[in-house]
Amino acid sequence: MRRRTVFAALGAAASASALAACGSNETPSAAPSKDKGNGKLVIWADTKRTAVLKKYADQFGKDNGITVEVKEVAENLQTVFVTASQQGSGPDVVVGAHDWIGNLVQNGAIDPVQLSAAQKSAFAAAAIKAVSFNGQTYGAPYALENIALVRNTDLAPAVPASVEELVKAGQDLKKAGKASEILLCQAGAQGDAYHIYPLYSSAGGSMFGLTSAGDPDPKNVTVNSAESIAAFAKLKDLGEKGAGALKTSIAAENVVATFTSKKSAFFITGAWNIADIKKAGIKYEITPVPAFAGGKPAQPFLGVQAFFVAAKGKSKALAQEFVANYVTNKEVAMALYDADPRPPALLAAIDEAKAKDPDVAKWLDAGKDGLPMPAIPEMAAIWGPFGNAEVAVIKGNDPKTAADAAAKAINDAITKK
Amino acid sequence: MTTPATSGGTTSAGSDRSPRSGVPRQPGRRDPGRALGAARFSRETTTGFLIGRVIALGLVGAIDLFMVPPLIAGGHWAGLAILVVVSVAVAFLYLTTRLIPYKYLIPGTIFLIAFQVLPILYTLTTAFTNFGDAHRGSKEEAVVAIQTSSLQQVANAPEYALSPALKDGKLVFLLVTTNDAGEKRVQAGTEDGLADVPDASVGLTGRINDAPGYTVLTPAEAAGRAEQIGALAVPTDQGAIKSSGLSRAVELKATKLYDPGCDCVTDVDSGTKYTADETQGYFVSPSGEHLAQGWQVSVGLHNYARLFTDPSISGPFLGSFVWNFAFALLSVFCSFALGLACALILHSPRVRGTKFYRTLLILPYAMPSFAMLLVWRDMFNTDFGLVNRLFGLHLDWLGQPWTARMTLILINMWMGFPYMFLVATGALQAIPRELTEASSIDGASPWQGFRRVTLPLLLVALSPLLISSFAYNFNNFNAIQFVTRGGPYPPDNVSSGATDILITYTYRLAFGGGGAQFGFAAAISTIIFAIVATMSILVFRRTRALEEVYK
DSSP, X not given: OHHHHHHHHHHHHHHHHHHHHHTTTOOOOOOOOOOTTOSEEEEEEOHHHHHHHHHHHHHXXXXXXOEEEEEEOOSOHHHHHHHHHHHTXXXXXXXEEGGGHHHHHHTTOEEOOOOOHHHHHTBOHHHHHHTEETTEEOOEEEEEEOEEEEEETTTOOSOOSBHHHHHHHHHHHHHTTSOSBSOBOOOXXXXXXXXXXXXXXXXXXXXXXXXXXXXXXXXXXXXXXXXXXHHHHHHHHHSTTTTSOSOTTOOHHHHHHHHHTTSBSEEEEEGXXXXXXXXXXXXXXXXXXXXXXXXXXXXXXXXXXXXXXXXXXXXXXXXXXXXXXXXXXXHHHHHHHHHSOSOBXXXXXXXXXXXXXXXXXXXXXXXXXXXXXXXSGGGHHHHHHHHHHHHHHHTTOOHHHHHHHXXXXXXXXXXXX | OOOGGGSXXXXXXXXXXXXXXXXXXXXXXXXXXXXXXXXXXXXXXXXHHHHHHHHXXXXXXHHHHHHHXXXXXXXXXXXXXXXHHHHHHHHHHHHSSSOHHHHHHHHHHHHXXXXXXXXXXXXXXXXXXXXXXXXXXXXXXXXXXXXXXXXXXXXXXXXEEEEEEEETTEXXXXXXXXXXXXXXXXXXEETTEEEEOXXXXXXXXXXXXXOTTOEEOOHHHHHHTHHHHHHOEEEOSSSEEEESSSSEXXXXXXXXXXXXXXXXXXXXXXXXXXXXXXXXXXXXXXXXXXXXXXXXXBOTTHHHHHHHHOHHHHHHHHHHHHHHHHHHHHHHHHHHHHHHHHHXXXXXXXXXXXHHHHHHHHHHHHXXXXXXXXXXXXXXXXXXXXXXXXXXXXXXXXXXXXXXXXXXXXXXXXXXXXXXXXXXXXXXXXXXXXXXXXXXXXTOOHHHHIIIIIHHHHHHHHHHHHHHHHHHHHTOHHHHHHHTTTOOOXXXXXXXXXXXXXXXXXXXXXXXXXXXXXXXXXXXXXXXXXXXXXXXXXXXXXXXXXXXXXX
């Protein structure tokens, strides 16, 4: 397989250099060859999306007289895709999260998608921003996701205006014996940077500084800046030795069960857990994660699910057609929404989804000031050390020590690559 | 801790010795070797054996044939040659009546080479490269990726609706643009540039219905020529028009260009030159910035040097090593002690319902270990875990170094004792009861009988298994990763935790923050392999001495 990949790459190189040569009026030499894909498009997606994609992919196949194969990759889709793509056995299109982009690009695994200005303006601005990397658009977004505060309205009828109010309400419920936990914000023994980020950012913390272009700057890790240390101190006050709202025992594997068994009134989570909450018959309300009194707004991370064109696919033109011109239409977006209710990225589909389900508007409202999750490959260095620092302060350790240690580990990982 | 035999290279030395050192010979027993030999002589005439041989060879042939088309398609001629030679050799070997020793040697040798020698060689060679994220492919691939991802739409260029067509058998782009007044203009784009097509009829969506002199391709025909359509570039003043899918085209220009002359990539907009650096596998600018896409290069001993010279790596290495050693040793010791105790109890002729108890004891062994590890982790949760609730405690078991370590050994003991129970039961049944009876007649207490007679005989049989079990637990990644992930971490050093063993610690180094670094991971693997191999050899030396004594 490897030899074939090299030939394909050289072909692509020829056309790229042909493009480059065009300015100087040389005759470009795009060597036509027979279609290696034989009119077949291969799409890889995770378990949830495979079934619904199949239907629309078949339609696309019929319209274009080709066969479309949708393959389910149940685990580690990103890693499997990168490895397979390098061996030349990868798909033409892959469905994944936008924060993969940095890694996929550095491995030369995906190609840019040339969306027209009109196509771009049909999407939520944040979604297009999220799939942009180094000034290039790398995918067609289809769903947005962010976390919010889900509240059990039987236990807590009023929207807490601040973190302090939330903690107070939670403590009162605990004292009254109506709940056993103040707040469900999953941390676990390893910490969870994604779920703590709204509170951390409201307390003034940040992860990276910004480059002049406004992108996160991996050379400027701000996890131990004065503001961030102050933020960790605030998390410590909420932690096990403080208010008891943040606990390492609260983890991914028990948050949903704890909320659905009405042991806590407040749950910081995303749309993916709503189905379970509905099934348990909990009366709930979705509101933005509150900020600390007098603090900055609580900014959740914004995630975008997108379609990518594989750089080493065998039917690239078909893949481009599918991603740039087909999945950008409303019906596909709505079908994917029905399969997995995360707010769609297409504005027209957002309106329709809002009409179908009032929660959609609430999720979007909670995420409207969200920070698109940095897609830079260096983001991988954040999760572990940041989570460990989070755990350290939740357990009541010194914020500065924890933040410094995290910053050192993050910088080590980034620079020693 | 499950079957040590499945743990790969480090344990193979353990399992292949057990038949020889295993069961002490009994005078009255049938010698299995002789039985086999007798069967061999009578075999040549049995039709059943012949059919079996034909079926087995047919299966091997079928599998080999199955592998041929992909090998040819991929152009792996060396692989194909090896496949053919091996298949022919195997077929010849089992169809001839001669070369009998090789019939027993060859299958094992083939599997040894395929599953042990080749992976080890591959790991060793990888250890000298920077293979990993951003360094997976060749330089050519990196150049292609850099140039492709630098293609930008030319500012203010029109949007083209694309209808691929043929003229004299050659692919042509029929491009429709609409101006502000809504008038449509049709142009034909070829490798030579754009030319107006005056009399084309344009459909509502911008597709060409008909153009004199051109054969417009149907979507299906276009899809069949997708590759050609993707490759065609229509030159313009600023760049080129390329298809974006099959129904739309855009004018693009490359903003990064590779020049083989200087072996560098130039950013057209800023003028920055990124020169190829073959030691790093990156294009690097004078200010030290590098482009995202890199390629695989040889880095010599760099990966090993990094292991030993980087204080943030070598520092925690020793601490992890001590705990790693203790963890493996205690896991084996505890699970062996418990397994042996259970086996001894059930071995006693006075116990009834042994079958029932044996089934019960083997149950943990039958459950998927990773699921059980997660269940155990949740049982030790401070607020929601079964353990704290049962005992009315509020202990953060996995959150403090010593309790976390203790918990891990406890869990691993539970995971491992059924295996020990099984092998100990087997070995006990092979020890003749006359020996213990004889010792008790000589006046030995039951404890003395066990200590002086049963245990030594058991150890002769089981010590290879214990060693392989130790080697397995030394690298028991799952037990640590699923339960604590190396934690708890001291607040002042978040890179190495209290329960980190070498493999979890280095896994995080190689696949954590810096993305996947296979080269580095391979270097670490070889070091761990060397450590485990050394220890195994040392212990084997000792057991061999033991064996001589009891022969």
